[in-house]
Amino acid sequence: MKELRGAGAGSYLGNIMRPDNLSGSDGDALCTCNDKVCFCDGRCSCENLAAWDRSRLFHTKEVYKYHLSALRFDEGLEAEYRHRLEERLSGL
Amino acid sequence: MCPDLDSLKVSRYLISANDRVSRTSWIVYCLMTNALARIDRVEFDFLCRFKRSGNWPELPASTIAHFYKLGMLIDQNLDELAVLKAKNRRMRFRNDKFRLMVNPSLNCNLRCQYCYQEKEPSGTLAPHTEMLLKYLEGLAGSHSVVELSYYGGEALLHLDWMQRFYDSASKIFARTESKLKMNNSIVTNGYLLTRNKAEQLRDLGVEHVQVTLDGPPRIHDMLRPTLDGKPTFSRILSNVEDVCDLLSVTVRVNVSKQNSNDLVELLDILVDRKLRNRINIYLGPTEATTRASACFSRDCLEMAEFANLVPSFYRAALQRGFLLDWSPSPKSAFCMADCVDSSIVGPDLGLWKCPHHLGVGELKIGQLGRDPLPQEDALHFRFISWDPFASRRCMECDLLPVCMGGCPDYAVRAVGQPRCEHWKTNLTEVLPWIGLEQECALDVMPQRFGCE
Numbered sequence: 001m002k003e004l005r006g007a008g009a010g011s012y013l014g015n016i017m018r019p020d021n022l023s024g025s026d027g028d029a030l031c032t033c034n035d036k037v038c039f040c041d042g043r044c045s046c047e048n049l050a051a052w053d054r055s056r057l058f059h060t061k062e063v064y065k066y067h068l069s070a071l072r073f074d075e076g077l078e079a080e081y082r083h084r085l086e087e088r089l090s091g092l
Numbered sequence: 093m094c095p096d097l098d099s100l101k102v103s104r105y106l107i108s109a110n111d112r113v114s115r116t117s118w119i120v121y122c123l124m125t126n127a128l129a130r131i132d133r134v135e136f137d138f139l140c141r142f143k144r145s146g147n148w149p150e151l152p153a154s155t156i157a158h159f160y161k162l163g164m165l166i167d168q169n170l171d172e173l174a175v176l177k178a179k180n181r182r183m184r185f186r187n188d189k190f191r192l193m194v195n196p197s198l199n200c201n202l203r204c205q206y207c208y209q210e211k212e213p214s215g216t217l218a219p220h221t222e223m224l225l226k227y228l229e230g231l232a233g234s235h236s237v238v239e240l241s242y243y244g245g246e247a248l249l250h251l252d253w254m255q256r257f258y259d260s261a262s263k264i265f266a267r268t269e270s271k272l273k274m275n276n277s278i279v280t281n282g283y284l285l286t287r288n289k290a291e292q293l294r295d296l297g298v299e300h301v302q303v304t305l306d307g308p309p310r311i312h313d314m315l316r317p318t319l320d321g322k323p324t325f326s327r328i329l330s331n332v333e334d335v336c337d338l339l340s341v342t343v344r345v346n347v348s349k350q351n352s353n354d355l356v357e358l359l360d361i362l363v364d365r366k367l368r369n370r371i372n373i374y375l376g377p378t379e380a381t382t383r384a385s386a387c388f389s390r391d392c393l394e395m396a397e398f399a400n401l402v403p404s405f406y407r408a409a410l411q412r413g414f415l416l417d418w419s420p421s422p423k424s425a426f427c428m429a430d431c432v433d434s435s436i437v438g439p440d441l442g443l444w445k446c447p448h449h450l451g452v453g454e455l456k457i458g459q460l461g462r463d464p465l466p467q468e469d470a471l472h473f474r475f476i477s478w479d480p481f482a483s484r485r486c487m488e489c490d491l492l493p494v495c496m497g498g499c500p501d502y503a504v505r506a507v508g509q510p511r512c513e514h515w516k517t518n519l520t521e522v523l524p525w526i527g528l529e530q531e532c533a534l535d536v537m538p539q540r541f542g543c544e
Contacts, residue, residue: 001129001130001131001132001135001155001158001159002129002130002131002531003127003129003158003162004119004129004130004527004530004531004534005126005127005128005129005530006127006129006162007286011172042524060242061107066099078368078369078413078534080536081415081532081533081536082413083411084409084532084535084536085410085413085529085532087409087414088113089113091113091114092112092113
């Protein structure tokens, strides 16, 4: 098995049992993407985190697993990513 | 710590799809936890057969523990539906936080063919600022957090007022125990989104904008011209280029029969403009559920038709090197319409539950400055009493954790029954593409960020 994305918010029970552990420092259990539970499990520790907020997300190494779209590509990284995609898609 | 195999079962909310590239592995997605993994044939057989047939393959304890960590194996006694119901109740009936969407006006500088909004009332909120601040003061007295968001019409027509209003509201909240939060996202058509405006938005606490591009210029300009019929594509795209380092930009493409064959051309334009991974992009179906948009109904796609477009769009985007990261994710409630402590205030101080209702008199749930009328109360109660857990279809649906019954307006009012999201039809087909991009991105990231 290869894990591609971790289990959000620690566990789904976390939403009920540990609401203060979900989205950062202010004890507010829900992030500002309004209806979605924040999947950072408190690890990003930033207030007002939204899933697509590109600017604040590399507070910990773990966060990338939950917020892939937050990845800010530079040219080199994007080229590497495209190369991987091309390799895999060429098999189709 | 992983419990005994005897005390475990497979989550009922797993969806898997054979990997189109390797054919010998599967992508498995847990809708309860959002976890995603690539698994081999033996692991796939295990998930399919564990406790469902007499025999299942043995797996190493470490793999069992990993499945457990991802929520794919769960405790035998855990009732996942009960968990979902509790999450839903908690989200919808929490009373510590109030969400207020403020619409400075319904005015807009574009005349989109499929616009769902009424154009009346035509005034602005500016003359009613004091009354709205009083309302906020009342909310501060009864809630520990009030979250403010702006919408429209075209919100950027009123950016100066929005900033002044937020500053005044902040002063009121500074005198209370309550916190005022600015929602950090805003929807705009992008026509006025200059760098100067983007800086103003940042000052206001906005970090994310959604703009709309409906295809290549010849299509977009036909669907989304200015009020006097001029093209808008070129200016919007230039604005996106100018601001995407300041704000996180998502491009929404409203898909209809008018542009469903031209979506890939838009991707190519974004590649040419070097915007490929400086923005996010996703598709949304164009709908005609309001009076204002009724004239566009024949151009709208059925949800199943829209759903069929998504996998090929996803593949085309990956072939061009995009990272879409567009996938469903668990939610506690669908939107603010079915939550008790939320309102949308219009330019006449009317209150509504859904942005699609703005300006429609008979869909008001109240009016600031007076008590709600009986019919307004009745509509409000219909929304907050809507319950996806009373629908057998939803209770039996594998996608409930990511849709929570779908659009409440559709279920309560427009049609009278829940409407399935497009993922219901296409998730199995899209899943291999989601897995592929996730894996490729993860494979390159550790090198840069030192991640394990």
